[in-house]
Amino acid sequence: MQKLIILVIATRNKGKTAEIGRFLKDYPVEIKNLDDFGPIPQIEENGDTFDDNAYKKASFTARVLGLPALADDSGLLVEALNGAPGVYSARYAGEAATDKERCLRLLNEMEGKSDRRAAFECVVSIAVPSGPALTYEARCEGLIAETPSGSSGFGYDPIFFYPPYKKTFAELTIEEKNRISHRGKAFAEIGDEFDKVLIWIRQHMPIQEKVNRQERFYEGEHDCRFNKKE
Numbered sequence: 088m089q090k091l092i093i094l095v096i097a098t099r100n101k102g103k104t105a106e107i108g109r110f111l112k113d114y115p116v117e118i119k120n121l122d123d124f125g126p127i128p129q130i131e132e133n134g135d136t137f138d139d140n141a142y143k144k145a146s147f148t149a150r151v152l153g154l155p156a157l158a159d160d161s162g163l164l165v166e167a168l169n170g171a172p173g174v175y176s177a178r179y180a181g182e183a184a185t186d187k188e189r190c191l192r193l194l195n196e197m198e199g200k201s202d203r204r205a206a207f208e209c210v211v212s213i214a215v216p217s218g219p220a221l222t223y224e225a226r227c228e229g230l231i232a233e234t235p236s237g238s239s240g241f242g243y244d245p246i247f248f249y250p251p252y253k254k255t256f257a258e259l260t261i262e263e264k265n266r267i268s269h270r271g272k273a274f275a276e277i278g279d280e281f282d283k284v285l286i287w288i289r290q291h292m293p294i295q296e297k298v299n300r301q302e303r304f305y306e307g308e309h310d311c312r313f314n315k316k317e
């Protein structure tokens with residue numbers, strides 16, 4: 088039987104972990120997140136691009152834990168604001184601001200602007216402890232609404248108008264949003280080719296079981312079972 092691969096999602100967010108787990112539920116992969124391990128230093132998201140941040144989070148986690156890790160980074164880019172808030176999407180109205188305050192700040196910046204084009208982007212990085220990573224990117228285009236509308240979702244959803252559905256993201260069901268959103272599309276692509284991802288991980292990882300045994304051996308936990316052939 089093929090060995091089960093552990094994939095660590097570089098987040099402490101249970102909702103995000105469960106959502107990613109659903110995309111990968113048909114594959115021989117055990118999903119864990121940072122809460123399944125002891126204390127791990129906080130990773131600063133100070134890259135210039137979503138790609139930088141996603142790779143930084145995934146590769147750091149993979150290196151620290153000795154396991155393959157997946158991280159995503161996403162945000163909103165507004166044409167009339169030269170791509171802002173971009174990588175600052177989560178901090179656009181200050182570190183402690185609420186989603187509502189971020190939406191209001193953006194609407195203020197957009198006052199009087201006729202070009203309302205915007206896009207959500209998402210980059211997902213899957214890294215192994217030795218450094219290499221696979222990258223997936225997806226984008227969803229829309230318009231910044233004049234006023235907020237809808238109550239589901241999070242972040243900028245109430246002011247992101249999606250023309251094909253004539254609704255903001257906050258007026259869509261989770262299923263509708265997942266079908267067309269930047270994150271949904273990136274994870275759908277990963278799901279579609281996850282067999283290849285697993286082969287890539289296996290090629291770049293020593294067999295996890297073996298690593299665990301060696302570590303335990305060198306730590307002095309000599310168990311004769313580990314010397315037996317299986």
Ligand code: IMP
Pocket residue numbers: 159160161162163176177207240241242243244256268270
């Ligand atoms: P992160 O990738 O989870 O760190 O998200 C960065 C920030 O981008 C979030 O805090 C939101 O403000 C914004 N964002 C990313 N994806 C979405 C989305 O699907 N809807 C609304 N806002 C989003």
